Amino acid sequence: MWARLPLLVDFFGANIRLNRLAERYVCNVLILNKENETWVAFGVIAIGSSIALAAYGRHTLTDSELQVRWFIAVEYMREMGLGLLVMAVMRSLWFTSTRAPWPERILLLGMVLFSGVLLIESIAPEGIGQSQLRFAQPLGGILMMASWLWFLIQFLWRKKPMSGKN
Secondary structure: OOHHHHHHHHHHHHHHHHHHHHHHHHHOOOOHHHHHHHHHHHHHHHHHHHHHHHHHHHHHHOOOOHHHHHHHHHHHHHHHHHHHHHHHHHHHHHOOOOOOOOOHHHHHHHHHHHHHHHHHHHHHHHHHHHHHHHHHHHHHHHHHHHHHHHHHHHHOOOOOOOOOOO
């Protein structure tokens, strides 16, 4: 029994050293500034809304073609909401605080245009066909693609990891 005591003491000592290292490297990095918190909130709202909208579409839309459009809009809303979460976490971990979150802004705008118009088109298909809103859906898709490309460029050209001081 006494032979295990040094191993137990060494384990606690190593654990304390590991905790100090974690505080130095992890805790400072995971601090989100207010704008990153906003993007996390928008991402969570998009994910939660997509769940509610999926249930609504499943139980209220009867036409199968309209349901397909509806679920494409819901799927993109969910995936781009997760994308906003990923962007916010990556920005807080690897980017300097001087970079403006334009990719997140463009992604949100693209998601609203693409998914929003597709949702409206599923509810009132005859209303979108002749209006100017029919151009918003492809523009939203282009904006979503452009935001991910812009984010990739920002990631590849980052100067240094964020130090945790916002």
